[in-house]
Amino acid sequence: MSGMLENGAVLSADGGARVEVGGLLGAGGQGEVYRVRTPAGERALKWYYPQCATEEQEAIVRQLVGRAFDDDRFLWPRDFVADGRGGFGYLMDIRPDRFKGLPMLFRRRLRTTPRALLTACLYTVEAYRALHSQGIAYRDISWGNVFFDPDTGDVLVCDNDNAVVEGDSAGISGTMEFMAPELVRGDPGRSPGTQSDLHSLSVLLFMFLMNHHPLKGKRELAIHCLDEAAERSLYGKRPLFVFDPEDASNAPDPVEHSTVLATWAATPPLLHRLFTRNFTEGLRDPAARVREGEWQDALRAVLDSVVECARCGRQNMTEPRTGTPGSCWGCAGALVLPPRLVLTTPPPRTERHILLHRTARVQEHHLAPEPTRHDYGDGTVVAALAEHPQRPGRFGLANRSATAWTGTRSDGGTQRIEPGQTVPLRAGLRLDFGSGAEAVVRAG
Known part of the structure; x- marks a missing residue:
């Protein structure tokens, strides 16, 4: 070539x-x-x-x-x-081979997991938040500009040569499917910027998790020729969320859109609420769109609430801070929630809930009240669930940090947990991680 x-x-x-x-x-x-x-x-x-x-x-x-x-x-x-x-x-820099394009995901040519997809969504939000904090609008957020590692969820944003300082003008308005409705319509006084980026970002997150576009329902199926005029109607003049709670005229078709019906059902209400707000109020009022910080908090909470089905082993997203696990999306079996670690950060106090499944880990970002960047990699592990070597099914929390903890049992007894040591996992156990971070183990 x-x-x-x-x-x-x-x-x-x-x-x-x-x-x-x-x-x-x-x-x-x-x-x-x-x-x-x-x-x-x-x-x-x-x-x-x-x-x-x-x-x-x-x-x-x-x-x-x-x-x-x-x-x-x-x-x-x-x-x-x-x-x-x-x-x-x-x-x-050259893009490493481990980063794959989203079209491969949408065509089901990649093996990945709900945890990896949620991690990719979280990292994508934080990447664009970092860019926006520099006063730069990307202007063309779409499936073609983000690559991800299907094993870890790491992301890489490419084609950054269309980003401009907020308020500056340039020729690129974006990719039609991802453009904010006001840009598609060409509303007077509207130009690409961080507010329109928020719409594009939400479309991208929806496609990451649902493998479907949020505005493509029955209305698109009724279009015989999806030309530019039809696209302007679908994405700009008459945009309607496929799960709009007040108007079902663009709902997913049970046969043609079975995938998005299944993925939406497998997604917790916390994310439902944000997507619904963004694609109802946010379609009409740019100021109502979900901001990066909201996505960040919600995605982290859901990511920390993923559990494996005991029957088939598939990963399931569950609603954070709830005792109602629901059913497995794969085998329809009843899910069982493991114990949870309820962690309180240093001031300003923030509460985090981490479900203690077999591979659960507490990362450095869990101890920070307002982290700007999350990292679920091996290098930031503070604590990890560990199975007893002689007693299968008995677990403890291993100290993977560089500092000692103080543990307080439900009977009031205390112990010091040095780096490398493991404390048995029991309901009511309280842990002082130091620097104002504390946690308690509770039943699922």
Whole structure:
């Protein structure tokens, strides 16, 4: 497959670094991406098509490079590269192979789990929240710009060259299916920004968890030709949530839309409420849209409430802080909730509920009252459930932190739990993790 740049061609980055073109990695709507060799190692080079290499786009890329936004969840433009003849592009890191595109998920070509999907949703929300905190609007959040690891839920946001400072104008408004209704309609005075990003983000989260678009129900099935006019009606002029509680005219078809009916039924009410608000009130009033902090709190709570079915082993999302487990989405068997750790953070006090399933872990972010970033990786484990080596079915909580805890049993007796030690898991056990973080074990 040949591209605009020849293999072996040598270009220069703005700082003077030598850039040698290797193979073509892929192509998109704005340009091509090449593997290149630089003094700092292999990188990816996005090179714009001539019709896209405008002065406006060059100014955007130069501004993004100048910001030096350092966040490992983004393939951020690192260096500007030009050929001296009007062509230009930018260097970025190469996307690791473990990150997969969402189309593979939607086509069911990936094996993943509810925990990984919830983690990916949480990490995606936090990534865009970090970008918005820098005063930058992404403007084109969609399934084509986010990649995720189906095993861990780690995310990587690509195609960041359309992000602009909030309030600045640019040519990209977004992908129609993800655009806020006011942008689809072209309402006067409305332009892409963080408020429209919130709509796009909610669409992306819905598709992550439901494998379906929130506005595609019976109305779409009645459209014989899904041309631009039909799309503008579906997403802009007459948008209607498929689970709108007051209007069922766009409800999912029981046959054609069986997947979203099943995934919605398997999703806890906490997420139902946020999606419903965003795609009812939020369709009409941008100020009513669910903000990143709300998604963050809800997704973490649901993630900490996932349990395995004792009969079939499938992971199930359950409603946080409730004693009503419901039934397994896979085998319809009754779920049994394990004990829970009710953790209280240092001031400002926040309560967290963590279901203590066989692989449960307490992470560093659980002890923070207002974490800006969650990390469910191995390197941030504070405590982990551990099975007794000689007594199968008996569990304890192992101290994986670097500091000792104080444990208080229900009879008032206390013990010191050093790093590496395990305390038997019993209802009523109270733990002092230090620094103002405390917890108590309660029945499920």
